[in-house]
Amino acid sequence: MNPDCEKPINQDVDKYCQSCGTELIFRLRNRFIIIQPLGRGGFGKTYLAEDTDKLKEKCVVKQLVYQAQGPTANKVIIDLFMREAEQLQQLWANPQIPSLFAYFEEGGYLYLVQQYVEGQDLLKELQEEGCFNGQKIEELLKDLLPVFEAIHMRKVIHRDVKPENIMRRGSDGRLILIDFGVSKQLSKSIASIAGTMVGSLGYAAPEQMESGIAQPSSDLYSLGASCFHLMTGINPWSLWKMQGYGWLNEWRQHLQQPIGSELGEILDQLLQVQAKDRYQSATAVLSDLDIQLKEKLQSTSQLPHRGRRQILLWLGLGLGSVFAYERIRNSSKSNDFETEPSIEPGSEDLSSMPEPLSPDPPSPTLESTSEIPLETFSFEVVTVDIQGEVIDRIPKQSKFFRQDLGNGTTLDMVAMPGGKFLMGSPSSELERQGNEGPQHEVTVAAFYMGKYEVTQAQWEEIMGSNPSSFQGANRPVENISWDEAVRFCQELSQQSGKDYRLPSEAEWEYACRAGTNTPFSNGETITSELANYKSSLTYGSGPTGYYRQQSVEVGSFPPNAFGLYDMHGNVSELCQDTFQLYSTAPKDGSARVNTESNRNRIVRGGSWVHDPQICRSAVRFVISPDKGLTTNGFRLALSVKFAS
Known part of the structure; x- marks a missing residue:
């Protein structure tokens, strides 16, 4: 591979690029063998590679460009990159986030190396299988929202949520959130230094588009915009170019098939222009989804036995398969990123709660x-x-x-x-x-x-x-x-x-x-x-x-x-x-x-x-x-x- 060349692919035996004559990079850190390019974005390029330390396990190498900003700016970005990559590395324990194998600076580039997910992104799924119905969108939300709850708790914001960055893993069908690239501080700093907006047009929240500043509700807006695209087949950027944010008030008219009013209300709140009017945490969205499912369960009590059994089966499967984290009826309403989701004062009935054990517990009697x-x-x-x-x-x-x-x-x-x-x-x-x-x-x-x-x-x-x-x-x-x-x-x-x-x-x-x-x-x-x-x-x-x-x-x-x-x-x-x-x-x-x-x-x-x-x-x-x-x-x- 020759990452800087427009035609970077060469034969294994070539020592120099056959297009431009530059000496080729065969391995990064004498470990990662580049196989082929996967794509490019605002901050660099992505490659498929093999990790020789892991028996040639496939991985994704992200090459982030930061040159030509001046030595002082470069040092700031490198320092932030190392701190933020360390933060991303702590998300390993979540099975719906690709593991981070390595991160380093080499030859004027910053590199993130992550686990390769075998599967298909949701944009390709949309193109092959058609628009998502309401049930499929509910399943998507219930599968992904716990992931957002986890990363936001760790003070990480994805900033580029869109169908292409949501993979359906081939082995089990679970949804995987990919392409974090850079997180909050790094993105904000590069944006201010390089004058670049982090995020994808049409999916990025208004505050992200205008100032480069993002918060958890910005990710939730992008998730709502992604749901809209998957339900309609319409990229929200195409509507924004014609109507600005006016399309948010009329998004239902583009639906290919009707959805339930409860799901519609949730999407309404996800797609608010003002950040303060949106859900402030993934926990709050999960709470509303949970309430809806409970109401549906209750409504089945009036159905004939056979119909009730079928709906209960569907709802049971949905409830059992989606929640990786606890949902709380009342989540934090704070707009401050540093505030964790919590139960609002007064929402817990502590009057019937027992006193905790004393600090001097009883001796074992076994x-x-x-x-x-x-x-x-x-x-x-x-x-x-x-x-x-x-x-x-x-x-x-x-x-x-x-x-x-x-x-x-x-x-x-x-x-x-x-x-x-x-x-x-x-x-x-x-x-x-x-x-x-x-x-x-x-x-x-x-x-x-x-x-x-x-x-x-x-x-x-x-x-x-x-x-x-x-x-x-x-x-x-x-x-x-x-x-x-x-x-x-x-x-x-x-x-x-x-x-x-x-x-x-x-x-x-x-x-x-x-x-x-x-x-x-x-x-x-x-x-x-x-x-x-x-x-x-x-x-x-x-x-x-x-x-x-x-x-x-x-x-x-x-x-x-x-x-x-x-x-x-x-x-x-x-x-x-x-x-x-x-x-x-x-x-x-x-x-x-x-x-x-x-x-x-x-x-x-x-x-x-x-x-x-x-x-x-x-x-x-x-x-x-x-x-x-x-x-x-x-x-x-x-x-x-x-x-x-």
Whole structure:
């Protein structure tokens, strides 16, 4: 390839471009082999490539142009690019966003290398299959809005949402949001330096067109414009050239087939000219969609039995397959990008809510219900104030049993007392995400929880290999998928005669909180002396600290009040559950698994690479069950009735 040439494709044996004589680029970073061009946009070109570090896995190389802006401007852009690419890299855990393999500057260009998605974009689908009907648009919204909810929570704005940048993955039909290219700060800075508008004409929101400034509602406008194009076959830019934004008041007249009034009202609010009049969060749109589905379910009660059964089946499939994140009836109405979705004051009925567990939880009483002889271990619980200063050190004891895995390798399982707690975060909690509420009471039966995250030594003893990127016998095993963690549980159960498993999401949060109701089990903030996370950033008034940039040995930090180590940070921990709305979540602490519509699994606790707010007790994310990351590990759980 010769990226600067109008005819860049050459033979493999050519050392110089046959069109212009320039020396050819065969590999980037001695790793990525360019195969062919895919397209070009306002900031550069896109190429299909192979990643030689990943057994020639296909990837997409984006080459961003930034030269000829002057040395000072260039340095600003490069610095912003590196920071923003690092931010994009933290979106890996979302299965509907392509993974970022690498980012670097080379030869006067900035490069992003991302996972290649096998499939077809929605513009091609429109051209081949015709206009989308209302049901298909509803399915699109319910599949994509949780992705926007996730990226906006991470302070990332896509800025170029259009049918060409929405892929339908061939393997499972899920919609994938592609071509982030650059995010908020980088786009805004390049726009101001180079005088370029970031976004696509016709799809970009008015404020984005006029000033280059975008916010979450700008992405939602672009999503609405994309829905219009898919329903009508008309590119909104062609209407804008004739009518300006006047077409927004008459968009229904272009529909190829009628849609429901409820969906029409949602699209009306997405396509408002003034940002303040639009939905302010993806959570709010999902909430309205959820309400519509509930109303449709209720209306079926008046239908004959056969018709009711058919509609309930359709609605059930829709509800089960689309929601990757919790929706809240009332989301934040703020226009400020820095404000997280939250429940409006007064929308939660807290009068009937129980008091949270006291910071000094009851001692475990499992010996009477289990034949396993328990030992006692002592530890110290550290509590900090809002500035991260230590305000208390309390000696504690918990009971545990030790499982022999062979060859001197052991596993400690700590007794968890049964009890009730408030699951989720209050609407007032700093950096709260919309999928953390509303808080609800959950009753958890007594069980056992791993004292530490499963280590590489334990994994290797059971599985015979070590896939971890950060090697160390006492470090947590990582780079393993949910499916592989389940196989470990099965192998260990067969060997030990006990039914080891992953914890349910409710068990995990109950064990993490250990009787507390603060953002972290150690108090109102977190420090690098208490956990392994991206401590170059702060939570609230907490301090910055030493950012280790990798996992560390388990047990390196003080435990919580139950005697569990590393519940915050180090590696994120896999749970049994597929995603569920808190409004329908089990209240008995059990896992809810619905693999018919959604195999993605819950992951908790944050990791060494995550910002401190992601390590809070209430934060919940999802991950594809077959995807292994260097940020993900797990710890074991064991029910009392299966422990003897």
